[in-house]
Amino acid sequence: MGILCASDTELAPFLKDMEVERVTEKAMLRFHQGSIEGVPAVAERSAYHDVAGDILTEFHPWMPLVYFPSDKGLLSATGRYAESAEYAIRFGAIVTGELFVENKDRGRILCKHGPLAVDMETAAAAHACYVNGVPFLSVRTVTDTGGDSGPEAFERNCERTSEITAEVVKGLLRAWTRA
Numbered sequence: 001m002g003i004l005c006a007s008d009t010e011l012a013p014f015l016k017d018m019e020v021e022r023v024t025e026k027a028m029l030r031f032h033q034g035s036i037e038g039v040p041a042v043a044e045r046s047a048y049h050d051v052a053g054d055i056l057t058e059f060h061p062w063m064p065l066v067y068f069p070s071d072k073g074l075l076s077a078t079g080r081y082a083e084s085a086e087y088a089i090r091f092g093a094i095v096t097g098e099l100f101v102e103n104k105d106r107g108r109i110l111c112k113h114g115p116l117a118v119d120m121e122t123a124a125a126a127h128a129c130y131v132n133g134v135p136f137l138s139v140r141t142v143t144d145t146g147g148d149s150g151p152e153a154f155e156r157n158c159e160r161t162s163e164i165t166a167e168v169v170k171g172l173l174r175a176w177t178r179a
Contacts, residue, residue: 001039003169004125009158013166037173043138045069046122049095049109061131067093068126071135074176078137081175087168092116094138096123100151117142139172141165 005011011032020034034040045067048056053066075091082089093115101109101118109118122138129136141161144153 001173003036004121005162006121007158010162010165013163014169017166017170037170037177039173039177043070043094043116043122043140044075044091046094046096046126046138047113048097048123049113049115049118050097050099061127063130068123068130068136070126070137074135074137077176078172081172085168085171087164089168090116094119094122094140096120139165139169141168 003011003014005014014036015032018032018034018036020032022033024031024033047067056063056066078089079091082091093113094117095109095113095115096119098120100120109115117140119140122140126136126138128134141164143157143161
């Protein structure tokens with residue numbers, strides 16, 4: 001299982017509970033290998049909101065739709081966990097683009113995809129998992145809403161939402177290991 005964090009702030013809550021066995025540096029990144037909740041350590045679907053859909057459906061990887069599906073087994077375990085989770089767990093689409101979304105772009109993205117969240121990482125990770133046959137599930141905690149300025153809200157809320165994400169992922173790991 002792999003956990004992808006966009007910043008050191010997002011990673012910190014995971015590292016405090018991780019039994020780190022090895023740290024490897026590659027491609028100017030640091031990879032922490034170990035386990036969380038005894039599990040070797042890591043939405044329903046995701047898509048790019050700023051990539052033409054036919055790039056994915058008419059060319060490699062020749063997908064039937066523009067959405068990268070989450071693993072059904074992981075979704076099922078998450079549903080069981082959500083029944084008793086301390087935090088609200090929502091299921092739906094996450095769409096990814098390379099920039100913070102400006103007000104002028106929000107309506108187009110909502111109309112086209114109806115996502116629960118927009119981020120800068122999920123579809124890229126889902127894409128890599130899809131083409132390599134690796135089961136995928138995304139867990140996101142929202143730092144800003146449609147009414148907030150993305151960068152400022154991110155900075156203001158990142159630390160707390162990262163702690164919440166780590167708690168949810170640990171709960172999911174416990175649920176998955178019991179399944």
